[in-house]
Amino acid sequence: MALPEVRPVYASVIVPVFNGADTLGDCLAALAHQTIGAERYEVLVVDDGSTDPSAQVAARMGVPVIRQEHAGAGPARNRGAQQARGQVLLFTDADCQPERDWIEQMLAPFADPEVVGVKGAYRTRQRSPVARFAQAEYEEKYARLARQKQIDFVDTYAAAYRRDLFLAHGGFDPAFLLDEDQEFSFRLARAGCKLVFASAAVVYHRHPATVWSYVRRKVHLGRWKVQVHVRYPAQAVRDSYTPWTQKAQLLLLPLTGAAALAAALGLVPWGPALVLAGLGWATTLPLLLRAARQGWPVVAVTPFLALLRALALAVGLGWGLVELKNLTHRKERRK
Secondary structure, X not given: OOOOOOOOOOEEEEEEEOOOHXXXXXXXXXXXXXXXXXXXXXXXXXXXXXXXXXXXXXXXXXXXEEEEOOOOHHHHHHHHHHHOOOOEEEEOOOOEEEOOOHHHXXXXXXXOOOEEEEEEEEEOOOOOHHHHHHHHHHHHHHHHHHOOOOOOOOOOOOEEEEHHHHHHOOOOOOOOOOOHHHHHHHHHHHOXXXXXXXXXXXXXXXXXXXHHHHHHHHHHHHHHHHHHHHHOHHHHHOOOOOOHHHHHHHHHHHHHHHHHHHHHOOOOOOHHHHHHHHHHHHOOHHHHHHHHOOOHHHHHHHHHHHHHHHHHHHHHHHHHHHHHHHHHHHXXXXX
């Protein structure tokens, strides 16, 4: 008896999860009610060694679960890509809730045969000033992306790639526990692949809602960015995603600190420190305009959080540089 023919699926949505049972159900429910027909896509959950009921949540909702030992989000996404049947791979996270037209909006740019990857956008329903500040950050970056015909950064909370090219370029590097999406995006961009921004492809997310959780995430992002920029040094100066103001703040922060210390010791007048501090404040003005759309409480905390962001990223970059130096030293000793 012949087996029934498996109909080709155009898109495969891959959701990696590690102990995300509290949010995974909402994510899968949103993916089950999309504006395109169910015959045009499949959803795969990759359980990255969860110790909570994440796999059971997916199974109860009728979503296939691929299990693996805990290895990180990048390897989990790669595992899903290998088993996916779609021509296009879509990635989102277990703590995201895609809009009803998310898949449709993510697939639309692939009408251009030159498009290899597509980036979507975050929104949030949170009211915490910290979370709304994070949203203002994203929207400042989205405004930058929207002005460019091609980009070089696709975040995996709302990402899509042609499957054949994703696999041909090796997928996400398992050596990266964070920023693996940035590294892969830069790799594709350097190879001449066309990546674009689809601002209408929206997923809702729970951003860090406390100062500590926000700062901790920025420290770890800074740490892994060192490894990314070792491979792609040109993007340390300019990329399609990061506003120049944020890069300027990372430079102005140590300069202002050094000038203030020298002034406190009586080595130089306070003028240079005050000028540098004023320049640093001026770089927050574009972000303040975005924050104003999130409400006046967000405007009030923006200068403080922008300073903390620069400090956290600087700490992370320092951490990453120390790790890089130690790694280089160990390699030299083995020679």
